[in-house]
Amino acid sequence: MTSFPEQFLWGVSSSSFQIEGGTNEGGRSPSVWDTFCATPGKVFEGHTGDPACGSYADPVRDADLVAGLGCGAYRFSVAWARVLPGGDGDVNEAGLDYYERLCDLLLERGVQPWVTLYHWDLPQALEDRGGWRSPEMPGWFERYTEVVADRLGGKAAGWYTLNEPQIFLGMGLSTGEHAPGLKLPRKDVLQAIHHALLAHGRAVKVLRTASPSTPIGWVPTGLTTAPATESEADIEAARTHTFALHDQPDWWFNHAWFSDPALLGHYPEQGLALVGDDAPDIKPGDLETIAQPVDFLAFNLYTGSLVRAGADGRPEQLPHPPGHPITSFRWPLQPETLRWAARFLHERYGLPLYVGENGLASMDWVHADGKVHDAGRIDYLTRYLSELRQAIADGADVRGYFQWSILDNFEWAEGYRMRFGLTYVDFVTGERIPKDSYEWYREVVATNGASLPDAIEPLR
Numbered sequence: 001m002t003s004f005p006e007q008f009l010w011g012v013s014s015s016s017f018q019i020e021g022g023t024n025e026g027g028r029s030p031s032v033w034d035t036f037c038a039t040p041g042k043v044f045e046g047h048t049g050d051p052a053c054g055s056y057a058d059p060v061r062d063a064d065l066v067a068g069l070g071c072g073a074y075r076f077s078v079a080w081a082r083v084l085p086g087g088d089g090d091v092n093e094a095g096l097d098y099y100e101r102l103c104d105l106l107l108e109r110g111v112q113p114w115v116t117l118y119h120w121d122l123p124q125a126l127e128d129r130g131g132w133r134s135p136e137m138p139g140w141f142e143r144y145t146e147v148v149a150d151r152l153g154g155k156a157a158g159w160y161t162l163n164e165p166q167i168f169l170g171m172g173l174s175t176g177e178h179a180p181g182l183k184l185p186r187k188d189v190l191q192a193i194h195h196a197l198l199a200h201g202r203a204v205k206v207l208r209t210a211s212p213s214t215p216i217g218w219v220p221t222g223l224t225t226a227p228a229t230e231s232e233a234d235i236e237a238a239r240t241h242t243f244a245l246h247d248q249p250d251w252w253f254n255h256a257w258f259s260d261p262a263l264l265g266h267y268p269e270q271g272l273a274l275v276g277d278d279a280p281d282i283k284p285g286d287l288e289t290i291a292q293p294v295d296f297l298a299f300n301l302y303t304g305s306l307v308r309a310g311a312d313g314r315p316e317q318l319p320h321p322p323g324h325p326i327t328s329f330r331w332p333l334q335p336e337t338l339r340w341a342a343r344f345l346h347e348r349y350g351l352p353l354y355v356g357e358n359g360l361a362s363m364d365w366v367h368a369d370g371k372v373h374d375a376g377r378i379d380y381l382t383r384y385l386s387e388l389r390q391a392i393a394d395g396a397d398v399r400g401y402f403q404w405s406i407l408d409n410f411e412w413a414e415g416y417r418m419r420f421g422l423t424y425v426d427f428v429t430g431e432r433i434p435k436d437s438y439e440w441y442r443e444v445v446a447t448n449g450a451s452l453p454d455a456i457e458p459l460r
Contacts, residue, residue: 011072014062014074020053122179263351375436406421
């Protein structure tokens with residue numbers, strides 16, 4: 001069986017608001033998601049981030065679960081409101097103590113801590129002052145980064161600045177489906193995106209000084225498409241479609257508008273032409289700040305579609321056929337997109353890659369035998385990982401893979417009804433039950449992917 005590269009890093013991911021609970025404990029202040037959850041009709045059945053998985057009360061359980069997989073790394077995020085309750089004021093030492101303890105627990109078990117600075121839970125105190133719309137946000141984020149890096153800089157094995165800015169800005173400020181629930185004009189959203197990019201760049205500067213030997217990157221997402229065939233015309237159509245800004249309600253769900261400034265030092269010409277007068281105000285020196293050199297690019301991917309070259313040569317997105325497999329989120333399975341996203345991103349940006357998140361929401365429950373049998377998740381991961389293996393064979397420099405997620409957790413506006421975990425969580429008692437996929441992934445890690453089959457029945 002074919003394995004992954006010798007130094008390939010296998011991991012799992014989580015985020016603070018989705019697993020910690022303890023929203024009123026240890027000096028933590030409310031975040032925008034606490035406010036959003038308290039707003040009637042915003043979150044499924046009024047679910048909130050407390051108790052979530054109870055990870056704040058007992059991080060040992062999580063460290064043991066990650067170590068039990070044999071994973072080399074655990075990606076988790078820091079809750080800004082737990083560290084700086086006022087957003088940019090006094091430091092809450094108890095919050096920093098929690099994350100330092102988590103790092104120590106992981107290191108004691110031979111697991112590398114990979115720390116995400118921001119995974120959507122902005123302190124409400126900063127949202128009240130304008131949040132990402134405010135030109136002060138890059139400075140607030142810089143201060144926050146300094147505080148976290150000062151405490152965790154000697155323990156973090158990798159840094160991520162922002163997780164999926166496309167989502168917390170697009171769904172938070174454009175469609176209103178996520179916190180803080182705003183529906184702003186496109187021009188205002190584009191300016192907020194610019195502030196987020198500046199925040200990323202200023203954070204990279206801080207991390208480079210505070211933790212010079214630790215790799216730094218970030219974790220965007222975006223529309224990903226695979227070619228319908230491996231003809232040069234279809235490959236080019238898929239590449240073009242992947243990096244284009246599209247004039248549709250989810251125009252913000254793209255790679256180039258975010259990663260071109262951060263990694264190439266300029267906004268994409270096609271995107272600037274599309275947004276016209278809505279383009280952000282760019283001050284002298286902004287792009288130099290945004291494009292601070294990073295060590296890797298991570299990306300999150302769950303679904304996608306196929307594209308072919310149309311009769312006029314332009315990309316033509318193909319509809320999924322009736323009965324095409326979907327997850328509980330109603331996201332179509334399209335494993336090929338992981339292969340082609342890795343290839344396209346590597347070609348465009350020339351950086352080592354990590355998959356920051358990949359997994360599926362599944363209909364999981366405890367079966368009559370007391371176990372959780374999630375064959376669908378195993379098949380999904382088998383298919384996507386096989387495509388990632390092919391991307392590496394194609395020449396993409398993929399260094400690691402972080403499965404989403406180690407635990408079932410609070411899935412944002414969907415509350416607790418979407419289960420992504422390798423571990424089942426009883427959200428009433430907090431009990432954790434490793435699923436069949438947990439044991440399966442442990443074998444993948446132990447064999448460095450050699451346990452994956454070389455040949456797979458086509459998806460249908």
